[in-house]
Amino acid sequence: MAKLLYAFSCSVDGFIAGPGGDMSWLTPYLGPDPLVDELIPRIGALLVGRRTYGGDDPHRGTEGEGKAFGGGWEGPQFVLTHRPAAAAPDVTFVGDLEEAVTAAKEAAGGKYVNVLGAGxxxxxxxAGTLDEILALPVPVLLGDGVRMFGHPGGRTIRLEVLRPNWYRVVR
Incomplete structure (x- = not known):
């Protein structure tokens, strides 16, 4: 059965995007990464937030073609939104989280559903549907922006180490 994986790059101080969702900070750090190269063929579908789908991606320009990871991956994408955008190949807009997760898992087969977007x-x-987290720290401090995880008032979520930077969510 497919698992939901939140794989992301982040600054060492825990930001996945700069102020206003700016992703341009990441561009100088993009390049070959053996862990990402190993992960890409294990992804069967994407579950994407609407802001991420239409946002300031360092690979901007490939998302309209249904290509993620700078064109290194192709397949079905499910965008959770109440504001569908123009149709694109392999992109399905879904208004309900449970429906989006179910559809993405089905489309992924036995591979991962890669979650894109902090929200x-x-x-x-x-909702208790996220199975694993892969953090890819980048050697930079942003100081402000979109946190990898935030919960007003705080919340502790236990993680089990599967391998360096790769964790299982403990329920």
Missing amino acids: IARQCLE
């Missing part, structure tokens, strides 16, 4: 990852954590 949707947070919703999956709260």
